[in-house]
Amino acid sequence: MTLRVLRLSSTPHCIAVGVAAGAASSATPFLGLHIILAVGVAYLLSGNLIAAALATAIANPLTIPFILTGTYEAGVAVLGVESHQTLSGHEIIDMLGHLEFSHLWEPVLKPMLVGAIPLALTSAIVFYTLAYVAARMFQQRRQARRLLRTPAFQSSDKS
DSSP states (O other), rough: OOHHHHHHSSOOHHHHHHHHHHHHHSSSSSSOOOOHHHHHHHHHHTOOOOHHHHHGSSSTTTTTTHHOOOOHHHHHHTOOOOOOSSHHHHHHHHHHHHHHHHHIIIIIIIHHHHHHHHHHHHHHHHHHHHHHHHHHHHHHHHHHHHHHHHHHHHHHHOO
C-alpha cells in the first residue's frame, strides 16, 4: 500500500493531505464509514482521494480494537468522567451490537466521539508529515533516475 501511495502522480502535499485524511478518519469510531469520511475530507482539502482511501487501511481487524479502546480512554480523560469500568475494543463492539443507542450514548459513545478528536488530529499531523517527506523523497529519486536515462544527459556524460 505504501508504494502504491508514493507512486501517485500528485504533489507531495496532495498525497500527504490524502494520507492524513485517511489516517484521521481511521482514528474515529465510525466503523464502515472511514473511506467515505476520508474521501470527503480529502476532497474538501484538495488532497489526493486515492491516497485517502488507501490510508484508511490503518483501521483493520487488528487495529480496530486498539482504536476503539484509545478513543474511549481519551474521551474519558478529556471529559473527566469517572469510569466504573475499563472497556476493551471487543467489549465495545459487543455493546454496540446488543444495546440500544440511548443506553450507549452517555457511558460509551459520547466519550468515544470526544476522544476521537485528539486522536484523529494527532494521526493527521503525524501521517501528513511522514507522507509528505516520503512522497517528496520518492519523487526526487524518480526524477533523478529519469534524468540519468535521458539521451542528452548520457551524451554529455561521455564527453
